[in-house]
Each structure stands twice: as structure tokens, then as C-alpha cells.
Amino acid sequence: MKLLFQTRYSSYNKSMPERPILYSFRRCPYAMRARMALLASEQAVTLREVLLRDKPQAMLDASEKGTVPVLVLDDGVVVDESIDVMHWALKESDPENWLASIDTTLIEANDGWFKQALDHYKYPSRYDLEDAQGPRAKGLEHLKEIDDRLSGQRFLAGDQAGFADNAIFPFIRQFSMVDEKWFASLELSNLKRWLAGLLESERFETAMVKYAPWQDGDAETLFP
Numbered sequence: 684m685k686l687l688f689q690t691r692y693s694s695y696n697k698s699m700p701e702r703p704i705l706y707s708f709r710r711c712p713y714a715m716r717a718r719m720a721l722l723a724s725e726q727a728v729t730l731r732e733v734l735l736r737d738k739p740q741a742m743l744d745a746s747e748k749g750t751v752p753v754l755v756l757d758d759g760v761v762v763d764e765s766i767d768v769m770h771w772a773l774k775e776s777d778p779e780n781w782l783a784s785i786d787t788t789l790i791e792a793n794d795g796w797f798k799q800a801l802d803h804y805k806y807p808s809r810y811d812l813e814d815a816q817g818p819r820a821k822g823l824e825h826l827k828e829i830d831d832r833l834s835g836q837r838f839l840a841g842d843q844a845g846f847a848d849n850a851i852f853p854f855i856r857q858f859s860m861v862d863e864k865w866f867a868s869l870e871l872s873n874l875k876r877w878l879a880g881l882l883e884s885e886r887f888e889t890a891m892v893k894y895a896p897w898q899d900g901d902a903e904t905l906f907p
């Protein structure tokens with residue numbers, strides 16, 4: 684995938700309505716799904732790229748949880764769960780009708796036991812595991828379920844990518860990158876086609892543009 688480095692600055696003009704502020708981290712799958720939904724809703728935000736090891740105080744003041752993404756709305760309301768950021772954006776505007784394709788069961792499985800298997804697969808020693816075989820096999824169950832669901836249709840709810848596809852694929856991307864050779868050897872052609880399509884999309888390219896980390900006092904960056 685082509686990586687761009689792009690930084691656009693704009694100073695606040697008090698006569699214009701202020702945009703919501705998104706605290707984000709480029710490589711975080713939760714932040715990726717939030718950025719994908721913001722793009723689909725055509726909702727511009729001020730993006731503050733965060734270093735997880737040095738989080739800006741303004742972000743911690745907004746949400747003491749200290750996780751990204753965090754969206755701070757013009758009226759001060761704070762949305763600090765990625766799924767809620769997706770909902771907020773799509774309630775503002777949903778030209779592709781993503782809200783018709785929410786699959787709560789699959790997303791909960793993804794964010795629950797699959798995310799845990801993914802973490803264990805990536806970092807077995809952090810979890811006192813002898814090797815990554817167990818979590819990898821567990822994660823594979825989720826991949827197989829998605830592959831089955833994609834048989835005969837391009838995306839999880841039909842021919843267009845929707846809420847569930849975008850909520851889930853950043854995590855499948857991470858899983859696929861732990862051992863690319865092993866992933867390539869899997870006979871999950873529907874899942875591979877689905878993932879490749881989403882990763883190669885122009886929208887994902889925009890979602891993955893690199894921004895310099897933001898700290899209090901820095902100029903603001905528009906996204907997209």
C-alpha cells in the first residue's frame with residue numbers, strides 16, 4: 684500500500700463552527716475503524732495524532748481512560764469508545780447506509796475473545812504463554828466464521844462494505860500481519876479477497892495518511 688505523508692494545518696477561525704477533535708493513533712485498529720466511519724460520513728475533524736507513551740494532557744483531561752480514539756464534540760461531549768465514534772459519525776450522515784449493516788454479535792466476538800486471542804498471538808510471552816499456537820488456532824475460528832459469511836457475497840451484509848466490515852477488518856489486518864507467510868497459506872479465499880479489497884481502497888489509504896504527533900500548543904491538522 685502506498686504511504687503518504689501529509690500534514691495540513693489550519694488555524695481556528697472563530698467565525699467558523701469548530702470541528703470535533705479526534706485523538707487518534709495511526710496504527711490502532713480501534714482508531715482506524717473510527718477514521719473509516721468519519722470518512723464515510725464525510726465528517727471533517729481536527730485530528731490530533733497521539734503517542735501512546737506520551738499522551739497529551741488535553742486528551743487525558745477529556746477522557747481519563749487514556750485510550751484512543753477519543754472524539755471531543757463542539758459542545759464538549761466526549762465520545763471515547765470507537766464503536767460510539769462510528770455511531771456518532773453515521774448518525775450525522777450515513778450516505779452509504781452503514782447503520783443498516785450492524786452485526787453486534789460478530790463485532791462483540793471480534794472485540795472480545797478474538798481481540799484477546801490476537802493479543803496473545805502477537806505477544807505470547809507477555810501473557811506467560813509458551814507459544815502462540817493456541818491463540819492463533821483460536822483466532823482462526825473467527826477468520827473461518829468471516830470466510831463462511833463471505834461466501835457468495837463481497838461484504839458481510841451484501842455487496843457494499845458497511846458497519847461490520849469496517850468495525851472488524853482493522854483487527855483481521857493485524858492478525859494477518861503477525862505471520863504473513865502462515866496467513867498466505869490459509870485456504871480462506873473469501874476472507875483474503877475481502878481484506879485485500881478493504882486494504883487497497885482509497886478510503887483506507889486516506890485513513891492511514893501519516894500525521895506528525897500533536898502536543899498542546901501545536902497547530903491543528905484537518906482530517907481528511
Ligand SMILES: N[C@@H](CCC(=O)N[C@@H](CS)C(=O)NCC(=O)O)C(=O)O
Binds near residue numbers: 708710711713751766
Ligand atoms: N474499547 C476501546 C479500546 C481502545 C484501545 O484500547 N485503544 C488502544 C490503542 S489500539 C489504547 O489506546 N491503549 C492505551 C495505551 O496503549 O496506552 C475502544 O473501542 O475505543
